[in-house]
Amino acid sequence: MATIDLIVLGILKRESLSAYDIQKLVEYRNISKWVKISTPSIYKKVLQLEEKGFIKSRI
Numbered sequence: 001m002a003t004i005d006l007i008v009l010g011i012l013k014r015e016s017l018s019a020y021d022i023q024k025l026v027e028y029r030n031i032s033k034w035v036k037i038s039t040p041s042i043y044k045k046v047l048q049l050e051e052k053g054f055i056k057s058r059i
Contacts, residue, residue: 003035004045005054012055019046 011022023042026032049055 004037004041005049007031007035007037008042008045008049009054016058019043022046 007026008022011017011025017025019042023039026037026042031037046055050057
């Protein structure tokens, strides 16, 4: 599992958020200074984690 996977899963473990909200939290916590993580990569990773069954989307 990649670092971005762990970051996204770690954030979602605390609370249910949209990819947009995850990105805002990454910006707020300055996570991108420590790990190369971009807005498109967060959206892509959320979709991949859902396809693999690690997370479920809510409508």
